[in-house]
Structure formats: C-alpha cells, structure tokens
Amino acid sequence: MTAKPKFAMYWAASCGGCEIAVLNTHEKILDVDANFDVVFWPVAMDAKYKDVEAMEDGSILLTLFNGGIRNDENEHLAKLLRQKSKLLVAFGSCACEGCIPGLANLSPVGEIVHTAYNTITTDNPNEIYPRTSYDVPEGELHIPTLAKVLRPLEQVVDVDYFMPGCPPESHQIAAVIDLVIKVVKGEAELPPKGSVIGVGDSTVCDECPRARNVKMIKEFKRIQDIAPVDSELCLLEQGIPCNGPATRSGCNARCPGAGAQCIGCYGPAEGVMDYGARLITAFSSVIDATTPEEIDHILDGIPDPTGQVYRFNLAGSLLKANREAWKVK
C-alpha cells in the first residue's frame, strides 16, 4: 500500500472557528482521514513542533493554515510549515486578510496589551504585564513576542491558495477536499497557484435573493434602528450599510438571506486591490445628495467608517494598519 499523502492544519492568530468549520463538514471529515495521513493538527491530535521540524521539506502535501501572524511563534510556524508543505493554503479570513484580529492593527501594541491586562476586564492594581522572557531557577522562560501588527499569511510566506470566509462555508471546504482528493487520484488538475478557492466568481449580491433597484439613499441607518426591515428588498437600498456588493460570493448570501447585512468575511472580489476602497465607492455611490454638508450628514449614519469597510480586511488592505500602530518601535 502506497503511503497516504500527508495533511496538516495549524491555528495561528484566530478564534478557532475555522477548525470547527472543518469538523462541520460532517462525514466528509472521514474522507480526509481515509485519504490523508494527518501528521500535524494541534487542535485534533497531539504533536510537537520538533516532529514537524524533523520532517523532510515538502513532505506534507496539504497544509491548511488558519489565523494571522501576530507573534514570533506564529511566524516561526508559518515559515516552518511553508518549508515542509507542497501546498500551503491560507485558510479562513484571518490567514487570508487578517479578519477581526487584524482590527487590532488600529492600535499600537502597547495599547492592546494595556487594554488586555489593565482595563475593566482585568483587575491589575500593581500593573503587572507579561514579559517575553523570564529567568526562573530552571532556566529562561519565553513566551511569544507580539509583532507591531498582525499580518496575513501571504505577507510572511509564499502562499499557494487562499480560502476566505469567517469561517469558510463547510460546503465549500467539502468541495475543496473533494478536489484535492481527485487531484491526488489524478482525476483533476489543481487551479493555478495563487488562486482563491472555495468561492464564487462574483460578489454576494449575485447570490442574494433580495430584490434590488437603482439605489438612492437619504440616510444610512444601523439595522437595529430600522423597524421593520423589508425582508424582500436589498438592504443597502433600505439605508443599511451592507457589505455584500463588494464581498466575494460563495457563502450563498447567508447573512442577507437570514435578514442581516453582509459584513464582508469573504473578502474582496477577484482582482480587487483594496477591499475598503470598493466599499467606499459602493456606499458613496448610493448617496443622494450634492452638497458637502448634506453628504456629510448622510455619512454620519456610518459611525465607524474604517471598521465598516475594513472589518475583515484591514491587515490585508493597502495601508494595512493604523499609522500609530506602524510607528511603534
């Protein structure tokens, strides 16, 4: 019996939802086991970094890497898995474009640590903060060091494929697994390197069942401030800043279909250089006003424009971070 191809999955700076999504493929997970030899998957099985380090370069066929690169441990593993893998997939929004953890790029590291260790969530009267190395009798202890900003995988290592989504839809994961199995069996070809996989080729509106017209908005409102929301009509047309027009399809318009606005987890459409720019232009195109005062008044309805247009994409955007965050030495 020929050895099964090797499979790895790793979880860097992310929430873990991607791992759940893989499990959510139900029985398809059995196909993974049947067709692959899972060599490294910390959340599912015990494994040591040194085991991976010992592997031959390129010996893992497929690595699904989820999470962004926030500290030196993430970076080390990214480089290591790149070295050991034939196909490295940036799996999920965090690895592809930074996702929610990427929003921390709006704040300098100092502020982040301060918020985490010494604000309302943490009672820390002595202002004790973690140190990255500490001497104990047994020797020097290290914890990972935070980077200035969170980076998507591609900004650290060469990536073969991207699979966005927060998390990627299970049916899309299943399809990708099927594809790889077929490729292994010689029944299919791999898409060109650098492709975004497990997605549609348009944006969310393409799959959205809501009716739409030419849109002219006199005010933007948060969805909770509208009662009732028309269940049949395009949300943007109702003044709700829906990210659907600029967000890659593939999720079957899950959120707008369920009555909530798209928040953009599938990232930009094919060939788009900056996701936020697309949303800026989408929202501004539907504003029905001509004087700066009126326009500004309407824009006041989007209280956090930066968060709105870069919710998932900040770390992958052209500017990548807040200037203050960059400046920290």
Added chain:
Amino acid sequence: MNKYLLYPGCSMESSAKAYMESLNAIVEPLDLHFDEIEDWNCCGATEYLGINLIPAYSLIARNLALASKQKNGTRTVVAPCSACYLNLAKADHYMQERPSLGVKVNEALAAGDLQYKAGTLDVRHLIDILVYDVGLEKIRDAVVRPLTGLKVVPYMGCMLPRPDYQHRWSDHEHPTELDDLLRALGADVIDYPLTTSCCGGHMTQIGPETAFELIRRLVSDADGRGAQMMVTVCPMCQMNIDAYQNETNHFFGTEYHMPILFFTQLMGLAFGRDPKELGIGVELVSSRNALANIGVEVPVTQEPAAPRKKDEGLPMPRRWNKREAQKEAVK
C-alpha cells in the same frame, strides 16, 4: 408645549416694558414657554460694532454661549427686539462665514470659561415663532375680541427682515408676516409701503433732524392712508415713533397723532386681556381714541408731573467710576 430660550434685551425692561408685559399675557393662551437666558448682557445695539470688532462680537457671543449652555430642551433663542435679533443672528452667521472671527471670539469667550460653536443655535424673532411655529390658525382660535374696525398699518421696521441670513422671512422689502398676523386678529390692515423703512434708529440721539424726517415720512404716510395706529415688532421703532413724534411735529409744524403699539399688545386685546396688563396707556402718543373704535377703554396713567421748580434738567446718574463700582461689587 413649545419651549424657547428668551433673550429679552435691555429695552424690554424699560422703554419697552409694555412689550414684555403684553408678551407675558399671550404666552399662556398660545401654550408657549420661555426661559430667559440667565445673566444675559446687552447686545451692543448698533453702537458697539462701530468701535471695536472682536469685543463687539464677543459681547454678543457671550449670550449665545450662555444660551447654548442652558439646557431646556430647545436650541432656539427668541429675541423680541429686532436689533437684538439681528445682532445675535449676525454674530452666529459671521462666526461661520469668516472662521477666523469665530476662533478669535471663542478665544475671548474662553477668558470667561465660555465657548460657542457657531451654527448650533437657531436665533429667531418673536413674530417668526408666532407666525411659523404657533401658526395663524391657533392665533385665530385664541381670538375672543376681534379687532374689527381698527385700522392699522403694520410696521415691521428694517432690522427684522434684513439682511435675513437664514431666509426666514417672506420678503426683504414687503414681508407679510405682520399683516397676516394682524388680519388673524381681525384688524383692518392697510397696505403700508413703508413697512420696512427705517425709523431713524440711533439718529434720534446723534442727528435728531435726520431722524425727524424719517419719522415724519412714516407717520405722514400712515396718516395719509387713514390708519388709526401703527403696529410694531421692535422696541426701537416704538420708542422713536412714539417718544419723538411730538418733537417731530414741532420740527415740521405738523399735528400728527399716530399712536404706535406693539403687536403683542393687540394680540392681548384680541385675546380678551385687560388693557392694563398689556401696558396699554404707557405710550406717549395715546392710543385712547384709536382703541375707542373697537370699544376698548384705555386706562388713565399718571399724566406727566409738573416740571420741577429748579430748572435743573433731568436727574443724572453719577458718572461711572471704576473704584466705586469695585466697592459696590464687594458689597
């Protein structure tokens, strides 16, 4: 209830007391509520602006700053005096039109721990509130004694409809708000082409002869059109035409007798109030004959007392002395 901040202005406490009294008398039937701006100061009238620019605007802006601080659920400041209304509106407008002025004025205000962001208040005149917020319908409903048969000319004066930074009035030259309101009270309103001509303003003080001519034009045209009285919205107009009419008559050798009342006084009458509580009778050119036409009896007020024996002129306040003022302040 309609709530507003009130900027009464200096004359409402003295020469235009009747305006204030009659305003108080119509508040209730029209369901209006005014909160006076606490510790407001003089707007500088037309004088301060000619001396110093930034102090003049700072003087006005202190009132705006106080008003914006004073929370009573409204951002509308109402001024019954046209000159005050114009000054407040003008300061608000120019602080926006020329931001450097706004910055400097705020720097000055900061010396008194105040600040004002131009454009945050609506400055409006009393009649604007009555016609456009309360509405003629409601006013008509409150009338119990229509002024039918009273021939009046509506006199808007100049500082109200002009320059009209916020486009609040129907016209610069012949606004009809006062005409409409008086008609709603049932009065016989005569078209008055001079409705926004000048009463002379401060010229009664600095160039009386110039002022007398302006007063003559107004009174003579009103008289020529058969008016029994003029109706005004401005303390300065009332003062000039009322208090200086006699002098004007002397100057030109004419014998006009043209009483001038505040529109609020006529509203009070129409709403059935007692002339006494409306300050009717304190005008120097008596409205007695005019009001007799509609059966209103004007109360007798004290006639001018006999001149003092010694020909010493009017009593003079002592001249302002800084040291004394400080002493007074210590008390």
Added chain:
Amino acid sequence: MTDQFEPTIIGFTCNWCSYRASDLAGTARMKYAPNVKLIRLMCSGRLDPTFVLRALSSGADGVMITGCHPGECHYIEQNYKALRRFLLLRRVLNGLGIEPERVKLVWASAAEGARFAAETTAFVEEIRKLGPLNWGKADDGPQATDHDQPSFAHGKEMEVPA
C-alpha cells in the same frame, strides 16, 4: 538648499477642467511648487479610492484630487460622485490615523490656471506642515517587538508568585 521637508504628492486631474487649468498655468508661466506629480483621468468621477490608498502606501505624503466645479462637469454630474467618495474616503483615512488634510479636493475650471497654481502651492505647504507620512517605509514589514527593549507593554516586572 535648505533641509526643509519636500513632500511628494500625487495629483489627479480631470481631462476637461483641471488638467486644462494646469495647462493654462503653464502657458501663463505661473510658478508653483514642484512637488505635485499629475495623473490625468477623464473625469474626477474616475477616481477610484484605491488610487489614493495606493499612492499613500507607495510613498506619497499627500494626494490632491481636482475636477470641474460642481455643476460644470463635462460629464454633467460625475464630479459630485467624486465629492461623495472623497468625503467618505477622508473619514476612513482618519480612522487609519492619517490626517484627512493629506487628501484634498480642489475644483478648478479650465480658466482657473491661477487657482490651480495657488491651490497646488498651498497644498504643498499644508503637507509640509504635516510632515512626512512615511507609509512607504512601513511597508517593509513589521519587526517583532524586541525582547531586550521591551515596549511599554512589556516594561513592568512580572511578579512571580512565591
């Protein structure tokens, strides 16, 4: 030469008004600051916010967007669309810690060479006051925070339980 900071600015013009204004400034030999390098578009409505972001991330310290006056657009009303985008873009930039004044919108008709020149010089001075944006350098990628020189966050001693 003084050591004063010379900003690098990318300017976008429309083909019909503002580019012609810059042509006119040229034919009239008006002198203005040399820091702005122009890109001609057909219309200010063509301005994709991506262009601004790209310029700022590639080393520009400011971006000047120019077009026909409102109501005079060659394409009838497309400059209003540029205005709407510009106003939202500035808000987003502000959230990213970029002074919104680094991106400016100037209307200049084909007859306003003098205005074009004056606005250009004024903008260069405004950016000079703001100082370099330095985004290009940041693009080199972040370095992990140094172990030996802990930042504020790592600065305090960690207390070890006894």
Added chain:
Amino acid sequence: MTEKIGVYVCHCGSNIAGVVDVVDVANWAAEKLGHQGVVIARDYKFMCSSLGQELIEKDIKELGLTRVVVAACSPHLHEKTFRTAAKNAGLNPYLVELASIREQVSWVHTDKAVATAKSKAVVSGAVSRVIENRALDEIKVPINPNTLVVGGGIAGIQSALEIANAGFHVYLVEREPSIGGHMAQFDKTFPTLDCSACILTPRMVEAGTHPNITLLTWSEVVNVAGYVGNFNVTIKKKARFINEELCTGCGICQEKCPKKVIDDVYEAGLGYRKAVYTPFAQAVPNFPVMDKENCTYFEKGTCKACEKFCPTNAIDFNQQDELINIDVGNIVLATGYDLFDARRVSNYGYGRLPNVFTSLEFERLSNAAGPTSGNIVLRDGKTTPKSVGIIHCVGSRDRNFNNYCSVICCMQGLKFAHLVHERTGATVYNFYIDMRTAYKAYDEFYQRVLEEGTLFVRGKVAEVTDAARYSNERGKLIIQTEDTLAGKQRRIPVDMVILSSGLQPRKDAKEVGKLFGISCSMDGWFTEKHPKLDPVSTMTEGIYIVGCAQGPKDIPSSVAQGAAASARVLDKILQKEVALEPIKATVDQAKCSGCKICNGLCPFNAIAFIEDDKISYINPALCQGCGTCVAACPAGAISGTGFSNEQIIAQIDGLLLRNLEPAEA
C-alpha cells in the same frame, strides 16, 4: 513578454531644455528604466517637427518598438500628432503616451535640478503606464440622415429650414400650439425697428409648408435613447381635440366658444383668448387647440358650442395624447428662454403697483395686434402716461437673482424709450448701470434715442414706490435712485414704469439637459463644447444647442447659431459615419453581481440592466468614457479602456519611482 519602449525627450527649443536637463532625463530613462523595457531614449530639438516624428517612426520600424513615450508638451496639444506618427509606422496609436514636461514642468518651475528630477518622475510614470496600455480601435457608427429640431422659435426655425433646404428631413417639435416663439410676441425689433411679425411670418410659413419638415406642435420630447447618428426619440403629441385632417383653420370655433380666458402666454396676461384658440392670427399651423383646463365641456360636461358650429366636424373631444417614435441622427436644441419673473424684485413693485409693467407686457401694449391695439396706456386701459421710467438690468447682473448680463435688455430699453416717445410724446427716463450697445448699428440707435430727448440716469434703481413724500409725488410712482453721475439721490415721479427684464434658462432646462445627456452651466444655460471655438456643439456628440438655450442673445445671433448648427449637422450627415473615441467602460459579465450600484451613476443612460441575466450592461456607443462606473463598481467588474486601473496604478508607482530596480528604489 517584455515590451520594447522608446522614450523621446523634446527640447521644445529652449522651452523645455532651458529649464530641464533633457539629456540627463533621456540618459536616466535608458539606464534606470531599462529593466522595464526601455530600449532607446533620445532627446531632440523639436519632437513635433516632421523630423522628430520621422525619428520615432524610424525607431518603431527598425527597433521594433512596441510602446512609445514622448516627453514633451501637454497631451492636449500634440497627443494626436504622435499617435498619428505611431499609426503611420504601424504601431497602434493608443500605445503612445505623452508625458508633459513643458506645461507641467519647465514652464512652471525655475530650479533646474528640481525640474529635471520632476521630469524624470513624470517620464518614469509614463513608461510604467504605457506598458499597461492596450491597442485600441476607433469605433465607427453610421449616421441617420434625419434630424430633430426641438423648439420652434426663430433659432429653431432657421436651423430646420437650413437642413431642409439642403434636402434632408427635419422633425420640428414645438411645445406651444404654434411655432414662432418669443419673436412672434414682439412689436418692433431693434435696432432697425422692423416689424417683428413682418419678418418672422414668412419664415414660419416656409417651415410649416416645407416638404422636408414634419411639424409637430403642441408636442414634447419625452424620451431620448441612442447616440450620435442613431438617436431614437419619443415625442408626446398632446391632444388638441381638433382633427387636423379635417380642420381648415376657419376660426369659427374660436368665435363661438363662450369661455374667455386670460392669455398668460402669448398676451403676457394683458389680453384674453377663448378656451379653444390659436394663439395669434398668423399661427403656424393654424389649427386651434382646445384648452382642456378651461373648456366648459370638460369642466361641466355640456356646451360643445364649437362642435355644433364646426363646418367640417373637426372637433374631437375624445382625442388622446399620442406617442410618436422617430429615428434621427442629430438633434438641435433651440428651447429658448423664460422671461425673468419681475415680481421677485419686490422693491420694484411689479404685481403690487398697477402701473409697473414688464418688458413683455410692454411689447404687447405697443403691438398693433395686441390687447390695446398698440395704444400705450396705463393699467386702467385708457390713460396715456405723461412720464415713463424704463429700468434696465431687472433681474440681471445681480447676485440676488441672475449674475449674468442678459445682453438684450439695454437695446430693449432703448427700443421702448423710442416707442414711448414716438407714440405718446411722454417724458422718458432710462435708468441703467452700464449702457451696452455693442453690435452693428446698436450704438447708432442709442444716439438716436439720445437725440429724441430721452433722459438717461446712470444708476441702478433702488425702489419704485407709491409712498409719496412730497406733494408733487402724490398719485405717481416714484423712482428712487442714486444719480451716480451727479452723486445725488433722486426721486423721480412718473406715471408708468417699464422693467427691462432679463432672460433666464427655461425652468425645466436641467431636466431637458438630462433627457438629452447634456449639461447646464451654473446659471442653468446649456453648456457648449467650447465657448469660443465650438459654441453650438455640446459634449454629447450629435446634440447641438442654438439660440437662447445656450445663453442670452438677440435675434441676429440666434439666427446665426441656428444656421451654424445646421452646417455642423449637414457635415455629419454627409460623412455618413462617425468615429467614436475608444475610451469606454465594459462589464465583465462573470464578475457582475447585478447589485445595480452603477445603474444610477451614468448621466448618459449608457448602463442598462439585463433582467434575464441579472447583470448590468454598458452600451459602448452611449458610453462617454468618464470612468465613474469603473471607479464605482464594488465588485471590480467594470473595466475601462484608455484609463484602466492597471495603467493608473502603474503610473502612480512610476511617478513615485517604485518601478526602479530594487537596488535603486
């Protein structure tokens, strides 16, 4: 594949070379941009000269250049020159980029080092950009020889006649029941005092009977689709309630109609007409129109007097509005002007003081066919004024109303002065700010009116009032003004005041502009392509503007423009086809999500939504290439030729010298 790029730096004599070190720029390009594909970089004294062009052509042929960058003057000057040179050498013209280092560098900067450095950046930007340029082909479309003229005033009539006389078909659409326009209301025309009707009527008749003209009065354009050469226009022919086939224009219906109505349009409110009417005796066509709003039958269901008396049974109360669809290749807009509403200047008292008249009212008063048979009288209808004041610039040159000069009012005011003098012998005052009589024989007319004893007062009138101050003012209108030449305020009592009102854009000009895809200036007049060199064309090909629709003007200028536009139309018709710039936007159907965001962005109606496929589509012939939709598409599904994202991003990087070899950056 790597491109082979040639870079050519022009000296422009000393225009560029005097400030920019052109040799350095060329050398730098060859050296530093070699990795981008620059294979040759030259400098030359005058690139635009035939020798300069030959240089480029030779290199294209011999070196096999695939891209060309010329660093010289503004593309608005010589882009076409170098594109043509490239074309001659067999290279697609759109693979040439012009980098402006004259208007944008050497002419506006003085420091040689700084200017040279900026030139390098500009060249670098152009090189990076040109790599992304794509070969494009001009688009050719055939021209439909029919023409639509909108508006039947003198400008429209002139335009229609010129084209029709050349042998091509014209549809002449007029909103009112008759053609003729404002000119038909006038009595005399300045400066020669020809009778307006005498010179206009023959033209109207000619237009009404011309075999090549289809006259559509009482009609309005409701939709315009298509593009130059191929417009499809929908016209609403409003119900006249008269069968035009049967009507002979005998006028009996008008005579018998019992309903009198104030005629606000033709008689400017000074006279009456019937509910069924032709606006004036010489109307073309002479079929009457039934005014549904005022007709007793439509109001109460009985009357039908007109029907009873009509000898040819032409009255048809059941007539409906009708939509007519026509195909035309070119459109001439001659939609004219509205008279400024003088009531807005409330200090002049129009509408409040009876004896204040507008210019149009006066035209009707003085017209022999008007309501007073040409007697100039006060509003009481009988008193002849002994003194008349004519106020110029009413509503014009005034920021409270219209900023611009209405052009015709001075001459109109002089004409009125003459007519009042001639017909009544009254004392006439003219109040003016500046006397503008700049046209052939106009100033001579001013001289003539001076000779007649008209009193000119230089001052913009402050107010007209009936509030008399002195006894001599009683019962008069008092004109109060500063006599600026005497430096004194004056009050002049007169019997009659005539307001020389200005012209303003039609109140629906904006909507009409939108309908035809053309723009209005700040003031609201239609915008011409070039104010001097192309005053009758618009930015939308195939649409022309003539007469007062383009701006205030007098009759001679309107007629000249009407004829000028016709020459442009005939030129197009005779060319048989027209080439369109290939700068266009296209939708990638696979990427389009059908979100419809772009649908509301195109003022030229080039973007359509295909319901079957749920995607948007851009009609290349309608697309004007502004690129707004390209920038707006949230899915990045729209791309634009000539100014693609790739080209512009590359140019940004190039200008910022991000395109140099890493070691150099």
Added chain:
Amino acid sequence: MPQMTDERVRAGLTHEEDLSLLHEVSMKTAGVSRLEMCIQCGTCGGSCPVAKDMDHTPRMLFAMLRAGMREEVLRSNTQWLCVSCYHCVVRCPQEVHIADVMYTLKGMAIKAKLYANSTAPDFSQTFVDMVESYGRSFEMGLASRHYLKHFPLRLPGMMPMGLGMITKGRMALTPKRIKHMDQLTKILNRAKQLEMTS
C-alpha cells in the same frame, strides 16, 4: 511713504494714493465684505433713507476707498449717518456687506481721530462705556448725558417726553447690572487684546 516731489505738488497732488486702503477696510470687516466687487451701480445710494444728509453716498465712499483717499473717507459723515436699515445690503447686486463696512469705517475713524463732528462717536462711546460697566444698556443715563453734551438747547424741549417716559415707568432711574460682570469684563478685555494683535 515716498517723498512728495515738486512736480507732484505743482500738479496739485497733495496726497499719496493709498492703494492698500480698500484691502485694509475689507480685512477689518466682519464676515466677507466683498468690497472689491462694487460695480458703482448706485443701488446703495439710491436706497439709503438718509442719503440727502450724507457728505458722500455709500457708492461714492467706495470709489474713494478704491482711490485710496483715506483721510476724506474717514472724515466723511456717511458712516456715522448710517442707520443700519440694511436696505442697501439686501439690494446690492454684488452682495457687498455695506452696513458692516460702515461699522468698520466708524472704528477706523475713531482710531484715526478723523471725524468732523464728535456727536456720533461720543454716543457710541458712551453707550459702550455703559455696557462695559453694567453689562446692560441704560437708556436714561445714555440719553440724558448725551443730550446734555451735544444738544443742550434741545433738552428743555425733550423734557416732557423724558418725564413722560419716567412717570409711565418706561425709563429706569438707576442702571441694572448683570450678575457676572467680572466674567464679561474678562471676555471683553481678552477680546480687546485680540483686536490689537489682529
């Protein structure tokens, strides 16, 4: 200032043209004066209710400003006669802020001590003094003090009026002071400093 040459004196040019005057007035005016936009149409002079008493119509004054005739302009009584009726302002076809320019000219004339007759500046100053002392204006003190100084002969004729006002309770005999006079004083002092430096 350049020296006056003999030939200029001989030619009757007794003053230097001051071309910065227009700009200076414009800059000192609240809001945007638009003074340079004047087309000399005379709307202001025609509208003015007191034009007949003025040395120069407002329009003429603006022409003189352009001509740099500083002294003549500041000496003119025009600005002092302005009653702020704003007729000229709303009618001006060029939207010149005429009334505000008049205020500016008053201020400049006071500073340059150039006015033919001190009645008006004195009145303004008295008024301002009152306001700066009490925070409110005080008609009684103002009118009587002013009349005493400038129109003493007219005062007896005015007496019945004044007495009427007093007996009818329309004129207070004592001034009223605002509560936070200290605050107002601070503000005005700071404003005056700013005025000096601007």
